[in-house]
Amino acid sequence: MPGEVIDRPNPEPSPSHVPKQVLPLSVKVQKDPLPEDANKSLKDFRRVACYIAAAMIFLKDNALLKRDLTFDDVKPRLLGHWGTCPGLILVYSHLNYLIRKHDLEMIYVIGPGHGSMGKFFPQYGRDKIGLHNLSTKFSVTGGPPSHINAETPGAIHEGGELGYALAVSFGAVMDKPDLIVTCVIGDGEAETGPTAAAWHGYKYIDPAESGAIIPIVHVNGFKISERTIYGCMDHKELTALFTGYGYQPRFVEDLEDIDTDLANSLEWALTEIQKIQKAARSGNPIMKPRWPVIIMRTPKGWSGPKKVDGEFIEGSFHAHQVPLAKAKSDPQHLKDLEAWLKSYGPENLFDEDGAPVKSILDIIPSKEGSRMGQVKDTYDPYIGITVPDWMELGVEKGTEASSMQLCGSLLDEAFQSNPHSLRIFSPDELVSNKLSAVFDHTGRNFQWDEFSNARGGRVIEILSEHCCQGFMQGYTLTGRVALFPSYESFLGIIHTMMVQYAKFGKMAQETHWRRPLGSLNYIETSTWTRQEHNGFSHQNPSFIGAVLNLKPNAARVYLSPDANCFLSTLAHCLRSKNYVNLMVGSKQPSPVFLSPKEAEAHCRAGASVFEFASTDKGLYPDVVLVGVGAELTFEVVKAAEMLKEIAPELRVRVVNVTDLMVLETEGVHPHALTNQDFDSLFTSDRPIRFNYHGYGTELKGLLFARPHTERITIEGYREEGSTTTPFDMMLVNNVSRYHVMEYALRGGAKVNEKVRVRLVPLLADLKHRIQKTRDYILENGKDKDDIYDLAMVKGSGGGVLYEG
Template identity: 45%
Template sequence: MAENGPLDAGELDLLHRYWKAANFLSVGQIYLLDNPLLREPLTNAHIKPRLLGHWGTTPGLNFIYAHLNRVIRAHDLDMIYVCGPGHGGPGMVANTYLEGSYSEIYPDIGRDLDGLRKLVRQFSFPGGIPSHASADTPGSIHEGGELGYALVHAFGAAFDNPDLIVACVVGDGEAETGPLAASWHSNKFLNPKRDGAVLPILHLNGYKIANPTVLGRMSDADLTHLFTGFGYEPFFVEGHEPEAMHQAMAGTLDTIVGRIAAIQSAARSGDASALMPRWPMIILRSPKGWTGPKEVDGKKVEGFWRAHQVPIANVRNNAGHLALLDAWMRSYEPDDLFDAEGRLMPELQALAPSGSRRMGANPHANGGALKRELKLPDFHKYAVAVPAPGAVDAEATRVMGNFLNEVFALNAEARNFRLMGPDETASNRLDGVFATTDRVWMEEIESYDDHLAQDGRVMEVLSEHLCQGWLEGYLLTGRHGFFSCYEAFIHIVDSMFNQHAKWLKVSRGLPWRRPIASLNYLLTSHVWRQDHNGFSHQDPGFVDLVANKKADIVRIYFPPDANTLLWTTDHCLRTYDRINVIVAGKQPAPQWLTMEEAVPHCEAGIGIWSFAGTERGGEEPDVVMACAGDVPTLETLAAVDLLRTALPELRIRVVNVVDLMTLQSNEQHPHGITDRQFDTIFTKDKPVIFAYHGYPQLIHRLTYRRANHARLHVRGFIEEGTTTTPFDMTVMNELDRFHLAISAIERVPGLAVGAAPVIQRFRDKLIEHARYVREHGEDMPEIVNLTWPSR
């Protein structure tokens, strides 16, 4: 052993050469079209016309990867690598290529000279691969196109994976983001008795794209205070001289692997004091663009922000730059790394772990390979008895919570299901799950705390980012879950939703990526029932964002009552490679369908409610009253009741939409209905009054190609809100029964003149309502106590 570290001279030399090989291939991917091993003089013809990629973070990522390979082999570790600095993509590709997993997945890119030529050419090149770590990259569970989510994904992967260690590299630029800053608290939810371990590696190379980083300029003392306060034991590895850095990193990792093993052994042997340990982490300080050019055109590059992307930018048109690139790449001595046929030298190949211990081939990074089907109860036994439409009230999400409770019970042994939410499980009426499990909480628990346990499976933290990220990491490693959130604040994770949708789109096109369980959202405490919160909590626009995504990825459901919500929940938990969004209220509300009626209605996704309409003898209706959402359904049926009483000869058809994507054409979405089906339901030429839960424009967008689109009048949320009564919210946005009934009368040809007294009566009711709520602070009894039908 060397005096200054655990590596003897031979081990040190081999490890350093392996690192050089990864760096060499990383540079080659950024710059080269051909001549991958520089076996001939480098010319302009060998250089890509567009130089794309990020060098600055890459040598540090390669350094970490090489050292993790060493401890995996030494200790037979089950480990995956989460690459937070996502644009270090060339390093992730280089390392998975060197270990052999890349060529196994992509056999066309073999481990020879021709394979190397294809490897460097494809990077950031049309028809090739992205510049960042992505679904295309073996071993990746983390879309690197956006910063902030690496650490939360890592913890999500570690939950319920007792033998897994997730090495997570956090870039110091990424560390400035809000989601990452909150993610450090994930250690308070990690149970060493039954979960795996996360090894955070904070990579401080000092600079972002054009500025210093905040953490990079902090002193070691301040960083120690910061991360000790977060609950970690920080280990520093610092410098730029390769031999010393290799020895320091090797010794630090040996110590940390021992720390993790000791923590888990103590916790799993029954030592209660070990359940809230101080987990180790590494703070790695290395130069940005390490081993790259020190200067270009007299300007500092290595150790500065100019190394961030492409350090030598004008290679094709500047002979000096070409020579500088040639010298840089030859400094890695490629002939000492690859044999005459372009294969990595055998002694270097031997440094990588074998089989599934390779981080690029670990099955946890291809979670569908480990996914087990979720055991689900028969949802029929949770059905709400509905003797007649509207005859009983129920809280839909409370019924759903009781169903999810049995899901927890049935999967207790498998430990492959979790419920995430920002401190709202009980508020959202899902507290039935607490009959089987509790909220996970690893810090001190007081005697008076409610449903907190170190072994809980409900995860609550007041950060939508953490809930989303935990669930994504959990799903991507082969498990199942649900994310419950207030509707208005799901917007906080808009960007995270985007990245997961993009991941699914790409992964579905990769035959080697196995399907994972769907990401399921329940959005409740929604726009129409924010009685005590008001305008700040009123925003139904998340579904507009969702509807923009690839049709085969997203689904949007608006179950109008508890029985339709049960069917929808069961359905969504059975799907895979999807993002399902369910919008459902938690307040007591009328129940419309028996379970026998709900099942075929939900399976179709859209249907005519004959019990509510007044059609006769196969004649076409005078007007179609459509609805999507629980409150819009209530107001639509109340409007129909008003019209049936006031205008008994009016032929009304009621259409309810559960699956919003049925409104699109079947050519646009797999759940879409044909034009013929749409015309059969909505007619080709009759007015349609559509009461919609969200922003009206989305319904127009989904139906603009339909024959009857010009006669479609949509009412929904028009950005009017405050703290007021439930019915007053609908009145403010003109979604109430009176506005709907008036719209129907005004749009049926020839009806408005004769029905003018009826319209006036409805308008008088709106005036009466306004006076009543401002005097009494509650809705009129006839609104609150309505039974359907009223006569």
């Protein structure tokens, strides 16, 4: 059946369109008519943008339809997402008008969709050649992809995985009082859990210090192949939902006069925002203000083909991607494509040089910095922060300290030095993670609570890892610095969000016009090694592997052995740019092995010999014992101490690795040790035992290409645990001091005859100790007083831990 094509930009409602209802809960605003010139410009802008969007999907030549289309004009592979384009273009056109009218600073955030190229890509200029290049290169090798991404000017959100646009928008406006982010949430994206939680974002926005969001829920009824939940909800249901969230909803759906409807609705939204902000900034904040939300109903694939091959296209899921999938081979599809493109009247939209006509350009903001694709906050926003001198907070070696408590003090000072450019986003675990010192001079920012409302708190705690990640992304991508502390086991919830951000960052660095940004900073605490009280569900170090899989120029993983090293690492990460920093540390008091100066040198190197724990400061070892992670390193140090007692003839070198990336293959990662340096640290021929905090396979992957890896053995988290004691967690995962000692004796016996002759009785003694320890734990429900908790704090063994 021939395709039926809309011949005007404002079609009749499709059968799937929900009829307008007037209900008491809906916001009813008088519609003021648009000026005639503005009305024409808005319509012409939409026509030309819809035309270009369709041409980008289909055409590799004849972009201005100067002749009849042929199969040779059509791309060999048709990629893109047409269905949502008309609605996004409608919003974009009206935001241009709003910005120009009110001189606004605005960013446009959406999920998947297309965007403008602007001044950053001269090959896509406003002429025949530019349009040809844009159509030819879109969604092909070497050209811009079909989703919003870092190559899209004005974008601060990777449009691949759905669910995060709204949270990112809220993060972007924090501490930017003049910024407005218009965020379009499709009714498909609205079905995701992260979006559902992010609607609460306004409860964390102080209108005195931050900007605002204009959320637009784009209800077109369908996702890729099914109806949407929101598309099947009537006005009363949606009004009740958003009223409960704390919004004032207004519906935009007058397809006969959509421009007047949307223009008045955006004016209303802006007015409501200004009322709320004015009250807050005059010292009389509104408690629980009702922020505006626009619910816009338009047909999916609006203004495209109505029917193709007997299937409804416009107003159905068939419009989602490519509505004329056989345009390269089917004559009827080609004919329908030509009719569709001609329906926009391209001959009236472009001048002889291929530039859009004046009525279209008139709606675009005249100031370059005001255009949504050129707002500086989206591509060159970084201002940096002042990081306090962490050494002043360092503690003496030979004592004990909680890494998290000291970090809380460092962050407290950082907040005082950076009152508008540093935030913590935490899933309600800050006090549990012993970071409560951050509250010495600030508080929580929760605007729905009378005790924290309008007090400028730097900490946002919400029990949604997705919201914390989204807030952090938006905050970081608009130039500030943020920190995300979490229980180790639950960071995996935002694994794919972190990866999407890293992909955005990779592509951003490959553009010539995006400038560096602050790093994403994660603190992973309440680790499996000390989650024996919460049990198996809280024992999971898998987020380490997620970061290791990133590109080497982004991935950074630090496992500090003590509090001074963690302070040094945190200070570095807060200053760093363009990385994904994962800092793994202990919240419990533990031995401080290195002085502040020693810690700084150790962290700078990424790994070094712990001379105090080694035989003759590590010279001429029979075996090398390596600790990676605080508790795992403690077990290695204790093993070395005990070996001096039971096998003084064994020569041991103890090494600590604090920067995991130094172990990567030479030349693969910027931090990777050369093979020569690796051998200087670990020897070239002696057995090596790694006691590793994460999963052993991660370390095997890093070490795979090192020479003579047959001498290396690795023990890490074995997915063994329960509600038990701290030391039993070491035992069941084969990372206890006894297991380290066993390996050391077996490895040393290969090169040391004195050890070899005593090996069997020594191993039997270790086996006996393990059994006796387990028996004691099972009988008493706790560790022996001198074996773990007190040993961690006091350093049992007469102070041997702190020699040197």
